[in-house]
Amino acid sequence: MSTTLLINERDQSRIRWDIVTVSTDPTPGSQYQGPPDSEDDPSAEQGAACAVPSAQLRNLRADEMERLRRLMAAVAGGDQRAFGELYDATSARVYGMVLRVLRDPGYSEETTQEVFLQIWKSAPNYDPNQGSPLAWIMTLAHRRAVDRVRSEQSGTDREAAYGAISHTPEHDEVLEAVTQRLESDAVVACLDTLTDTQRESVRMAYYSGWTYREVAERLGVAVPTIKSRIRDGLIKLKTCLGVTPS
């Protein structure tokens, strides 16, 4: 057992909030299995079949995107009622992601409020040709959350807070729509196509507020290794989710 793996183990015991564990109905075998027992092997899990997204999910996804586009266009025209609908359609995703980054309900509520006021202000500049409304909203929200977590906490504080709150979303309440149910299943299945080290690297880089160099340091691996784990993991994820048609 190398030093690297010991460090991994210690970190992972703190970050048990693996993406797949928050689902109410995780795909068997998708549960996080703990520290990796081998270094990255790109071929290790490539055989994992990824049958998602289904045609049904693609259609539902397209419908939902069209609805969000219409709402965004109305919001851009100053429609406050449409803004309320947009809030209802996206606030659980925004708040949930922000909460995962900030780990503090009070800060998360404040940041979510800032995000939605920013959405209202900037909606006229949203260009549907440059991505989906949801990606635009989540990118804006993640940026705010990362800025906030970096300003609130020094690296050490953040490390101490990291994983200290056990956050379990009530998915039965949140994920009522069939789209979200299917999307949720697809994401769980797609995350399962990543190796453990890829999943861990993407997760830490996205949710911790740390830079990738800090992630490398925490995990005790080389910077180029972290970058390639993140890259390979994201390629698998986007291909599996159908973001890159294949």
Add this chain to the structure above:
Amino acid sequence: MSEATRQRLLDAAEVYALHAVSAAEEADIERDRAAVDDTARVQFNILVGEIQETLALVSVLDAAEPPAQLRDRVLQEIPRITQDVAEPAPATVTTLRGHRDRRAKQERRGRNGPGASRWRTTMLAAAAAVVVAVGGGVVATQVLGNDPAPTQAEQIVAAPDARETTAEFPGGGTANISYSRESGSLVVTLDGVSAPAAGQDYQMWFVDGTPRSVGLVTTEQLADGDGTVIDGMGAATNFAFSLEPAGGSPQPTEVLTMVTLDA
């Protein structure tokens, strides 16, 4: 721009999209992004855009309802916040006839305002075309068959500020592109471009920092060499063709050729 800069930029796409870089490193990346050529910039923007779409989908697993009072607070606050002013309208592709109709409607209605009316115009234009939703984008395709009425294309070509440029396809053949900044439109005529392999399409893009889809190249376009009118050039600095899986993509997969649109 050096090859090293290009490599460094593309290598940073993932950590940049994850916001997992320091402020200093982000500034370096922005500097590289400004320094590289358009092709590399488009590649970088595509990579970042795809990751943003991916993470947006993943966010379904984190969803958690915020406290109920937050909704009221936000809705009470927004009437006091002035919205930004909209930027120019997105690109649309129309048939020649649809284009004329739309222009006539716009002229009747007077100047095209921002916000909702801009969207309405876009939807009108889209109704004149076949619209296919693809991933994160809407791709409009149309057939320019034997429309006997001329001359939207001819008008663009004959415009006082008309310019012309040629894009060469790697597999042979060219795209002749005439454009007029005044009209905000261009005309694309293909010559000798072979059809894409089964299961693939050519897709066209305006580029101004990031690519905006303007539709798929149709088999008719490939066959007859008729000019296709494309609207909504806006501030585009480039026009590109990419090779895509059938039906197109929200973002270019493989840029085949790209021309510069002079200011």
